[in-house]
Amino acid sequence: MKKTFFPAACAAALLCVSVGCTSPGASGNKQLPAKVTLTKEVLMDKIKGGWAGQTIGCSFGGPTEFKYNGTMIQDYVPIEWDDDRIAWWYDNFPGLYDDVYMDLTFVEVFDRLGLDAPADSFAMAFATAGYTLWHANQSARYNILQGIMPPQSGHWLNNPHADDIDYQIEADYAGLMTPGMPNTASAISDKIGHIMNYGDGWYGGVYVGAMYSLAFVSDDVEYVVTEALKTIPQQSTFYQCMADVIKWHKQYPDDWKQTWFECEKKWSQDIGCPDGVFVPLNIDAVINSAYIVIGLLYGEGDFYKTMDISTRCGQDSDCNPASAAGILGTMIGYDRIPEYWRKGLTKVEDRAFSYTDISLNKAYQMSFDQALQVVQQNGGSVAGDSVTIVCQLPEPVRYEKAFENLYPVTKQTINKPIDQVGEVVFEGTGVVFKGYLQCADATYVGKAEMRIDGELVETVNLPASYTTRRNDLFWKYQLPKGKHTVTFSWLNPRKDASINYTEAVIYSDSPNKIVHQPAAK
The missing domain is CATH 2.60.120.230 (Jelly Rolls)
Known part of the structure; x- marks a missing residue:
């Protein structure tokens, strides 16, 4: 992929106004421009790309979910795909899309109550929904129904699964409604992510949200991965693992399996999840987020390669490619997702996800409308067909540590x-x-x-x-x-x-x- 701030294909529709911005060079020397102006068409295309990428990635990795724990999926193992694959999941196992319909629960509350909806409204919508939940989500649901409200519902003293992947897989909405504004995405994740997670479990969602947000204003994957990490406190385990992945990518630029192996040696331990200690299962946010980053860095902007590598890292191998493909889909836009992967969506885009009345087409529009509101609430403007975003330099959220000294x-x-x-x-x-x-x-x-x-x-x-x-x-x-x-x-x-x-x-x-x-x- 060409490493510039903005997709060349969108150049005619996008104007960048830069203030105090260093010239593009190595990823480590870049800064976000002060403002970015997109056409509404480009903004919608990127939002659609995010939702579509997440759905495609989840569908692609679905057959492998938690079948390869502590081992990568070898190259000779086929992962099948055809134009009916997504519709098959819709018809036969709609629960596969828990990471999507969980997102949509929060999107619907924003749509119904506005951007300032309180945490309790999100908590009750989530706790009383008809879908089945697991791990940190289910522990939080139980807590809420017993009167323990957020943020205590996600705190590790009340939730043994607080470091699990749950909010990480459902934070996509936060980045899709905050184009170019990772700190605003973090603020949203502070309110909603603590419903079910704490510490490293919460950081997984903060980081994913920040990568989505920055994918609107940069098409340099390495830059987005590295810059988004600035939202995470450096002393956290989560930060240290992602920093290692970025370092190992530089050290082994042509060998994702070596980076995977280094991750397994150093970061594969699970402390909190009662289902993941003493067994190969690892649903911890840290290692699974590392697999997202491995897919993004070694995928080099190629949609299939990004999904495939994130999937073949194993463990939660439907949610990880969903996040990786969603972030890349936001970066390149819906229209640039290869038709081979995208055309199966046309069979389901008007179908509501299970437990919701929201289809992909409806989700595209809801996130677009919310993004316009967030842009204006944070100093940007919407005039005619132009959307001007005031970009935010990522800042670290507060430090939290679950299961300390345990x-x-x-x-x-x-x-x-x-x-x-x-x-x-x-x-x-x-x-x-x-x-x-x-x-x-x-x-x-x-x-x-x-x-x-x-x-x-x-x-x-x-x-x-x-x-x-x-x-x-x-x-x-x-x-x-x-x-x-x-x-x-x-x-x-x-x-x-x-x-x-x-x-x-x-x-x-x-x-x-x-x-x-x-x-x-």
């Missing part, structure tokens, strides 16, 4: 119903009890309590409904280091229900030190 040290298998668990004894500073309530009556809500060392820690509701379930039965962090005894009580038992414990993840204040001593002679 390290997973062991996992205890339980596999017993609550009335057979008895006492669970562990040594450490924190514990998460995984499990579920089972009852044919979806309206039943179990009530149970946990005591640690004889003290009541929490009494909780356990809905039988999968949609409103509590993701993990109980957890407690920040315990004094030492041996602890845990007991449970079921306060409203019934014969057709059971509360089943599967395992306990144990944490301490330092990592395991594994030493094997030879037997004494």
